[in-house]
Amino acid sequence: MQLGYFWSFFYFYASIFFLCLGLTDCALAGNETDRLALLEFKARITHDPLRVMSSWNDSMNFCQWQGVTCGLRHQRVTSLNLMSLQLEGSISPHIGNLSFLRELHLHSNSFSQEIPSEIGRLSRLQYLYLPNNSIGGAIPSNLSRCSNLIKFHVYNDQLIGEIPMEIGSLSKPKVFTVSCNNLIGTIPASFGNLSSLESLAARENYFSGSIPNALGKLTTLRKLFLHINTFSGTIPPSIYNLSSLTDLYLAGNPFYPGSLPSNLGISLPNLRHLGMFQAQLIGSIPPSLPNASNLEVIQLQLNSLIGQVPTFGNFLGLQLFSVKYNFLGNGGATDLNFLSSLTNATNLRVLVAGDNNFGGMLPELIGNFSTTLEIMQFNDNHMVGNIPAGLQNLINLIVFLAPGNHLSGNIPTVIGELKNLQILIGVYSSFCWELNQFICIFFSNKQSSGRHPL
Ligand SMILES: *[C@@H]1O[C@H](CO)[C@@H](O)[C@H](O)[C@H]1NC(C)=O
Ligand SMILES: *[C@@H]1O[C@H](CO)[C@@H](O)[C@H](O)[C@H]1NC(C)=O
Ligand SMILES: *[C@@H]1O[C@H](CO)[C@@H](O)[C@H](O)[C@H]1NC(C)=O
Ligand SMILES: *[C@@H]1O[C@H](CO)[C@@H](O)[C@H](O)[C@H]1NC(C)=O
Ligand SMILES: *[C@@H]1O[C@H](CO)[C@@H](O)[C@H](O)[C@H]1NC(C)=O
Ligand SMILES: *[C@@H]1O[C@H](CO)[C@@H](O)[C@H](O)[C@H]1NC(C)=O
Ligand SMILES: *[C@@H]1O[C@H](CO)[C@@H](O)[C@H](O)[C@H]1NC(C)=O
Numbered sequence: 001m002q003l004g005y006f007w008s009f010f011y012f013y014a015s016i017f018f019l020c021l022g023l024t025d026c027a028l029a030g031n032e033t034d035r036l037a038l039l040e041f042k043a044r045i046t047h048d049p050l051r052v053m054s055s056w057n058d059s060m061n062f063c064q065w066q067g068v069t070c071g072l073r074h075q076r077v078t079s080l081n082l083m084s085l086q087l088e089g090s091i092s093p094h095i096g097n098l099s100f101l102r103e104l105h106l107h108s109n110s111f112s113q114e115i116p117s118e119i120g121r122l123s124r125l126q127y128l129y130l131p132n133n134s135i136g137g138a139i140p141s142n143l144s145r146c147s148n149l150i151k152f153h154v155y156n157d158q159l160i161g162e163i164p165m166e167i168g169s170l171s172k173p174k175v176f177t178v179s180c181n182n183l184i185g186t187i188p189a190s191f192g193n194l195s196s197l198e199s200l201a202a203r204e205n206y207f208s209g210s211i212p213n214a215l216g217k218l219t220t221l222r223k224l225f226l227h228i229n230t231f232s233g234t235i236p237p238s239i240y241n242l243s244s245l246t247d248l249y250l251a252g253n254p255f256y257p258g259s260l261p262s263n264l265g266i267s268l269p270n271l272r273h274l275g276m277f278q279a280q281l282i283g284s285i286p287p288s289l290p291n292a293s294n295l296e297v298i299q300l301q302l303n304s305l306i307g308q309v310p311t312f313g314n315f316l317g318l319q320l321f322s323v324k325y326n327f328l329g330n331g332g333a334t335d336l337n338f339l340s341s342l343t344n345a346t347n348l349r350v351l352v353a354g355d356n357n358f359g360g361m362l363p364e365l366i367g368n369f370s371t372t373l374e375i376m377q378f379n380d381n382h383m384v385g386n387i388p389a390g391l392q393n394l395i396n397l398i399v400f401l402a403p404g405n406h407l408s409g410n411i412p413t414v415i416g417e418l419k420n421l422q423i424l425i426g427v428y429s430s431f432c433w434e435l436n437q438f439i440c441i442f443f444s445n446k447q448s449s450g451r452h453p454l
């Protein structure tokens with residue numbers, strides 16, 4: 001009996017011993033899995049003009065292959081970084097075998113086909129960056145098994161289908177970016193459970209339905225980009241209570257008409273970018289808006305706003321202010337009083353107030369605006385008086401538009417000294433200004449006609 005007991009132990013340990021010997025070293029077993037998975041990854045690369053993959057050969061340990069980083073202790077792949085290397089191909093399902101992988105960066109290549117659902121086997125995965133490829137297919141629901149996922153960046157790709165609601169069960173995501181894809185459906189209500197989320201970017205897709213109320217639970221949220229979709233219904237009031245928000249973009253959605261809450265500038269004190277153009281806004285610009293004194297970009301154009309523009313107090317950082325195509329002002333002499341408060345905005349570049357009901361005179365103090373000003377637009381209002389000669393101070397002005405008013409007198413000849421001025425009275429077509437990687441600001445306008453008349 002005792003002998004049998006001994007032998008069974010012997011066999012048990014001996015088999016482990018010899019098994020390990022058979023694979024040269026016990027610790028290398030996992031290593032070998034990684035090497036094979038990388039070779040499978042390589043096998044799916046169909047075009048590699050920079051010959052990146054030629055270094056993935058047996059002359060070197062795979063931990064030295066280009067783009068591969070291994071952990072020191074286990075010699076297992078912890079990061080795969082092949083950004084901007086003109087690679088074409090698809091992501092092998094064997095990626096799911098790199099079980100120590102924490103980061104996958106394939107930004108700006110030409111990867112196509114879907115994200116393999118085997119990705120769900122990567123329980124250590126923290127960063128998944130696949131933007132600017134042609135990744136298609138649906139977001140695999142198995143992504144919800146990547147319990148350590150912190151950042152999911154798949155924008156400017158070709159994702160289809162809906163966002164799986166299972167993703168809302170993850171506990172760590174801080175950033176979820178799926179802008180510029182072909183996604184449909186809505187943002188799952190389960191996203192209200194992503195209690196660490198700081199940025200949710202889903203602009204330029206085909207999302208529809210209502211924005212879920214549950215997003216109002218995301219108290220850590222700083223950036224919300226849902227613009228240029230087909231969201232409808234009412235904007236959940238709870239969104240306007242997310243006091244950490246620095247960027248709020250709900251623009252370009254066919255919402256049911258609604259107004260901005262009057263306390264907006266107090267409930268969102270950290271706001272820097274407000275993108276609410278073409279959002280069916282009615283009512284007035286919240287009088288509290290100036291309390292959000294960090295605002296840099298205010299885009300309220302293409303709405304049905306009425307009333308007066310509040311006087312800004314200390315919007316020192318304001319760069320862009322656009323309210324064109326609204327019903328602001330009442331043709332009265334004080335309509336443009338808010339302009340005086342912009343003279344301290346030393347970074348002001350764009351001031352667009354055309355197609356409203358602004359009356360009064362263009363104040364001489366526009367000459368006191370920051371010389372950073374490039375675009376000023378007041379066309380199609382009810383303004384009277386002359387174009388102030390102070391305009392000549394604005395040496396970087398590229399566009400000044402004021403037709404469609406009751407302006408009298410001549411254009412001051414000094415304006416001819418503005419060397420950058422390209423469009424004075426004519427109307428320009430459209431352009432897109434890349435303010436940062438997420439925001440493209442549109443100023444579509446009437447068809448271009450007149451040019452520099454001087
Ligand atoms: C294998 O990789 C090494 C190191 O990058 C490289 O110098 C060598 O040319 C590669 N061999 C082949 C056959 O591509
Ligand atoms: C690697 O992944 C593939 C596909 O998911 C699977 O069939 C295979 O068994 C895995 N190999 C190892 C060694 O884990
Ligand atoms: C996207 O990828 C292409 C090449 O595939 C590159 O030329 C372009 O600069 C990338 N764009 C961004 C924003 O990274
Ligand atoms: C996806 O997850 C399900 C369980 O949620 C599992 O049964 C399935 O094997 C997973 N698929 C892959 C490819 O890992
Ligand atoms: C959010 O989490 C709670 C608690 O885990 C759960 O009861 C609830 O169903 C979740 N909400 C959604 C919309 O998934
Ligand atoms: C917003 O916050 C205020 C003050 O904390 C609270 O009274 C109000 O009910 C909240 N509104 C929503 C829609 O959550
Ligand atoms: C908002 O700004 C106004 C004008 O500067 C100021 O009187 C008021 O106290 C501010 N409110 C809050 C809550 O900061």
Ligand SMILES: *[C@@H]1O[C@H](CO)[C@@H](O)[C@H](O)[C@H]1NC(C)=O
Binds near residue numbers: 313314340
């Ligand atoms: C501009 O700043 C100066 C100095 O800080 C201040 O005295 C003045 O009131 C400010 N003007 C406006 C319109 O806020």
Ligand SMILES: *[C@@H]1O[C@H](CO)[C@@H](O)[C@H](O)[C@H]1NC(C)=O
Binds near residue numbers: 343365367
């Ligand atoms: C505008 O600037 C001129 C000269 O630079 C100055 O005399 C005038 O007081 C300023 N006006 C305002 C309203 O700040």
